[in-house]
Amino acid sequence: MNNVTVLFVVLIFLVGRAGGIKPNRGYCYGTQCFTVFREPLNFSAAQKQCKGQHGQLMTVRSTVSHDVLSILLENFAGEFWIGLHLPTGCPDPADKLRGFKWVNADSESDFTNWSPNFDSSCSSHRCVSVSQKDEYKWTQEPCEERVSGFLCEYKFDDACKSLPVAPGEFVNYTTPIGFFGGEDMLSLPPGSTAVRMPSETKFICFSEQWLQAPWDCAVNKGGCEYKCADDYSDTPSCYCPPGQTINPTNNVTCGVEAADDPCLTLHCEHACHRYKNSYACTCDHGFQLAEDGRSCVDFNDCTDQRQCPGENFRCVNTVGGFQCVCKDGYRMSGDLCVDEDECESAPCEHECKNTPGSYQCTCYDGFKPDPESPDRCILYCGFEECPAECDPNNKFECYCPKGYVSEERDGGDTFCLDIDECDFGYCEQTCRNTFGSYVCSCFPGFTLVSEYKCVKSEDTGDSGQSTTPKTPSASPTVPHPGPTRQPSGVTTGGLVGIIVCTVFFVVLVVFLIHYLLLRKGKMESSDALKAAESEAHGLQQVNGDG
Numbered sequence: 001m002n003n004v005t006v007l008f009v010v011l012i013f014l015v016g017r018a019g020g021i022k023p024n025r026g027y028c029y030g031t032q033c034f035t036v037f038r039e040p041l042n043f044s045a046a047q048k049q050c051k052g053q054h055g056q057l058m059t060v061r062s063t064v065s066h067d068v069l070s071i072l073l074e075n076f077a078g079e080f081w082i083g084l085h086l087p088t089g090c091p092d093p094a095d096k097l098r099g100f101k102w103v104n105a106d107s108e109s110d111f112t113n114w115s116p117n118f119d120s121s122c123s124s125h126r127c128v129s130v131s132q133k134d135e136y137k138w139t140q141e142p143c144e145e146r147v148s149g150f151l152c153e154y155k156f157d158d159a160c161k162s163l164p165v166a167p168g169e170f171v172n173y174t175t176p177i178g179f180f181g182g183e184d185m186l187s188l189p190p191g192s193t194a195v196r197m198p199s200e201t202k203f204i205c206f207s208e209q210w211l212q213a214p215w216d217c218a219v220n221k222g223g224c225e226y227k228c229a230d231d232y233s234d235t236p237s238c239y240c241p242p243g244q245t246i247n248p249t250n251n252v253t254c255g256v257e258a259a260d261d262p263c264l265t266l267h268c269e270h271a272c273h274r275y276k277n278s279y280a281c282t283c284d285h286g287f288q289l290a291e292d293g294r295s296c297v298d299f300n301d302c303t304d305q306r307q308c309p310g311e312n313f314r315c316v317n318t319v320g321g322f323q324c325v326c327k328d329g330y331r332m333s334g335d336l337c338v339d340e341d342e343c344e345s346a347p348c349e350h351e352c353k354n355t356p357g358s359y360q361c362t363c364y365d366g367f368k369p370d371p372e373s374p375d376r377c378i379l380y381c382g383f384e385e386c387p388a389e390c391d392p393n394n395k396f397e398c399y400c401p402k403g404y405v406s407e408e409r410d411g412g413d414t415f416c417l418d419i420d421e422c423d424f425g426y427c428e429q430t431c432r433n434t435f436g437s438y439v440c441s442c443f444p445g446f447t448l449v450s451e452y453k454c455v456k457s458e459d460t461g462d463s464g465q466s467t468t469p470k471t472p473s474a475s476p477t478v479p480h481p482g483p484t485r486q487p488s489g490v491t492t493g494g495l496v497g498i499i500v501c502t503v504f505f506v507v508l509v510v511f512l513i514h515y516l517l518l519r520k521g522k523m524e525s526s527d528a529l530k531a532a533e534s535e536a537h538g539l540q541q542v543n544g545d546g
Contacts, residue, residue: 057083078148
């Protein structure tokens, strides 16, 4: 890649800057351009639109800029925003700008044009518009008002002067800001194109010079009417559809019919190129010729480290080219990639610290980042006991970190006590309790597996030497008791089982007692019935003795 091509990588940022709405008119002089938009927006939206095109609302600080303003608005009715407003406070009638400031926070001005109806009260409107009917006087308007339009200004370096023309010639100009011009254009920003008529010779402004087409194919197809590709000497060239040839007068337009065009038989996917006395297929910029000599495949432009040379830029390969974008954590501001303050979107549960290209979440005292979700915080103690985290509106609603249990003490204070998980036998061999967790280890000749299980070293292919596991930074993955409101040595599942068994036992006892009482009642009723029958029949017990 030659030096001109490297410079054009920067030029790509300048071409096609005008995104969104297009200006209705523009004018340039020196190193500045000014545009007018007939788009009803409020002050803030108008300034945002200008900034989106790397400019700002127009500042009218001299008689020259005032004359430009009157030229731009001479055929437009209605009110148009300029870049003058009162950010804070009250107007100051003694000040030249009366307390107002330009949108770049500057208060310098060699020119003022206030309306005679200026309102100096603190409740006055804080933004300024101009209109043809008021002779372009600076008039206070409500900033939220949607006026008829707005004016933008742009500053640039390396401007080009207008092209010289011969008798019978004229030039049409197109600026990267989005407006067109003719002979009245005295100064052109870099990236502007010029077409000299009637020859249709094309030029582009770069580094204070007009470069004739075809230029680098990555910029507006090199100025070619049909296609642009690099020839065998890596020089940009314009090509035409089969059956047509390039106009030798300007080297960019097509239309000259080619008799017996040898390219027709080659069936090139992109373009056909004459090399010495023969013809061969060639590919558009960003592609390379395949092995069949006709097809074209995408070339990864990002393999060239010189692409996207700006700080914090990265290269993204696209079909037939590449795109320079900002690295993650950065955003485009003008032609630079600046750090994006991610903390503005409040991504952290507690506190956020912005860092270059990223951010870092931190937690309040008594908390630590959640290992599974670093943007969130979980309770943390780090000692054998700590005060519990209680709801300020309900002192009985208290919480403890994992591996701790709450205990209410005299005076109503609640503390979190470390649970000794080693009492529950979670480790297969040896266990060491830690604050809020525990660590398993094995006897010599065994190896720890899955953080709690011990297997013989020969079963794992080890050398047979004893191993001691490293203490994990977080709790082991094996289950351990969660925090509860009251100290308990019983797990939740065990507690549910005990409750179910107890209820079943109580029901069984009640049923048995009911059954026994019912049976006893039946027996007493039977005995009474027999006695009554004996009396009714006059039966008496007879003694066997004579």
